[in-house]
Amino acid sequence: MKIHEYQAKEILAKHGVPVPRGGVAATPKEARDIASQLGGKVVIKAQVYAGGRGKAGGIKTAASADEAEKLAQEMIGRQLVTHQTSAQGVPVEKVLVEEAVPIERELYLGIVIDSARGLPVIMASEAGGMDIEEVAAKTPEKIIKAYIEPVAGFQPFIGKKLAYGMNLAPEQIRPATQLIGNLYQAFAEKDCSLAEINPLVVTADGRLLALDAKLNLDDNALFRHRDYAELRDPGQEDKLELEASQHNITYIRLDGDVGCMVNGAGLAMSTMDIIKLNGAEPANFLDVGGGASEEMVAKAFIILLSDPKVKAALINIFGGILRCDIVARGVIEAAKQVEVKVPLVVRMRGTNVDEGMRLLAESGLPVILAHDLQDAAEKVVAAKEGRLTI
C-alpha cells in the first residue's frame, strides 16, 4: 500500500528522522498561509501516488507567499501525468509546502526486505536524487549495503558503516547513524515493504534532512495497524480497482480491450499473456481468488464489464477449491443485474465443470464455449473483431 509523501514525513518525524519544516495544503489559501509562516521562500510539491513529479511539473519553487498561492492554484484540482502514471494521470488534491533548503550534497538511503537473504537490507549511496535502480545497474560500487539480523536488530556500527560509506564529514557521522537507526525503527514498527529517503540531503549549514520520503506499507500487516485505513487515500486509486478491493477481488485495469476473469494470480497473468499472443491486448488483470462465492464472482464480472474499453470478455477457470458451478451461477446472476453487451467466451475445467457448463447452457446467455486455453484466446480475439458469433 502506498501513502503520500507528507504522511511518510509525519511518520518519520515521529520516529526522529529530521524532515524540512512545512505543512500540507488542500487549498491555495492554505498554501499561502503555510508559505508565509515559513518566510515566503518555499517548495510546492504535488501529493500523488506516483514518482517522477519533478520532471512533470509537480514540484516547484516559490519566492514568496503570493507565488506559493499561485503555484498551488495551478496544481490543486489538476491531473498530474508522470512517467509512472497512465495517460490520464492522477488527481492532485493536496500539496506539501516546505521551506526551501540550501543543499550541499544529495545522498540516498533506503530499506527493503532482501528476499534472497530473508533479511532487511539498508542501502546507502552518495549518488542521491537519482533512480537507484540505475545507480545499481551502472555503478554498483556506489551502493553500500548492510543487513539487519532480526535477533540483534539495528546496531550503531551498521549506521556508522553506512555513514562513513557515504563520505560524510566527521561531525555528521553521529547524527547520520542516529537517523539511519530511526529510519529502520520506522520501517520495522510500521511493517513497511519499502522505506526510502531520496534524496537525503546535507544542507549548506551541515544538517541532514529527509528532503523526500517514501514509505510503502505491507498490505498483509493491515490487521495489526488500525491507522493504515486512515492513511489510505481512495482519491488516488482507480474507482473500479477500489470497488474490487472492497470485495476482496484483485482487479487491475490495463490499457487493452479484452476483459478477463480468472481464478488464481498465475493463471490470470497467463491468460493476459495468451490474449496478447493471439493479437489483442488485455483490458485487465482479475483474480477472483480461490474461495470466491457466487456473489463475489457476480461482482467481479460486473466490474470487468464496467470498463467501457472492454469489447469482449474471457472467463478462464481451473476449478479446484473454486467450483465451476459457483462461477456459472455468479455469471448468470451478474447478467440479471447488468446487460452483457460484449461477446463472452468461457473456458472452464476442473471441479464441477459439467454442472457449470449445463447451468450456462440452460441460462440462455450468449456464451461462446472454449475447450482449452489456446482455443479460448483465439475465440475471444475473433469475437472481439467480429469474426466469430454464436
Add this chain to the structure above:
Amino acid sequence: MSILVDENTRLLVQGITGSEGSFHTRKCIEYGTKVVAGVTPGKGGSDFDGIPVFNEVERAVKETGANVSMIFVPPAFAADAIMEAADAGIPLVVCITDGIPTQDMVTVINYLHGKATRLIGPNCPGLISPGKCKVGLMPGDIHRPGNVGVVSRSGTLTYEAVAQLTEQNIGQSTCIGVGGDPLIGTTFVDVLRLFEKDPQTKLVVLIGEIGGTAEQEAAEVMKKEMTKPIVSFVAGSTAPPGRRMGHAGAIITGSSGTVSEKIAALKAAGAAIASSPAEIGSVARKVLESQT
C-alpha cells in the same frame, strides 16, 4: 521414488477444524494421504473424522509420529504455527496460508536457520506425489504418476500445466507449488536439486512469474548442477511495472523482475521455453521425445 512426500508420509494438519483446513484434510484423505493428527489449540482430546486432535504440535508428534505438517492457520498466527512445527522437529512443513506479513516471515526464515525443518510456502497450493500422497489444495484427479517433476510459484497455473502434461500422457513424479510470496522457505533452487537427485524424475517443468530473481537463481543452478532437461514458462509478460499482480511477490520493480530477463537467463541455462502457457505440455513432449 518422488520427492518430499510419498506413502511414508504421516500428515499432521495445523488448523484442522477450520473451514478450509477441514475441507482440504478430507480431500487429502480421499486421495490416499495418511492423516494421523490435527492440531487446534483448545480442542485437544477431541477428534476430527476419527483423527485425534491435539492442543500442541509437540504432543501430536510424540503420540502419532507425524512427519509432515500442513498449515491452514489464519495469517496473523501462521508464522507462530510454522515455528511451533519446527520446534517439534517436523522435517517438512507446508504452509498454505496466504497473507502473512513479510516481516513475520523474516522472523520465520531466520528461526529455521540451523534447524532440520524444511518449509514449503507460505501462500502455496502444497505438493503432490501422484498416486502416493497429496499435501495441499490441488485437484488430485488431474495428476498421473510418472517421470516429470513440476515446480511453480502459483496454484491454478500449475494445475493448468499438470493437466496439459496428463493430456499428453506424461505423468508426474512430484508437483510442488513453492508459493507466491516474496519470502518463502523452499525455493526453485532447492527443488531443482531435489529433482536432480531423484531417480524417478527425468525432466523438470519450472513455471515462473514476474518479480524477484528466483528464476535467475534457478538458471544458475541449472547451468552448474543439473543434468536433467528443463522446460520453462514464465507468466506476466503483459504485466505493467510497479503493479502487484495478485501474488505479493509478483511485482516488477526493476529490470531483473521482468519476463524477458528471466526467459533470457533460463534459455542461457539450456531450458526449453514454452512461449505460450498453452504449450507447456507440448514442449515437454518434444523434449522428452528428443531424449530417447
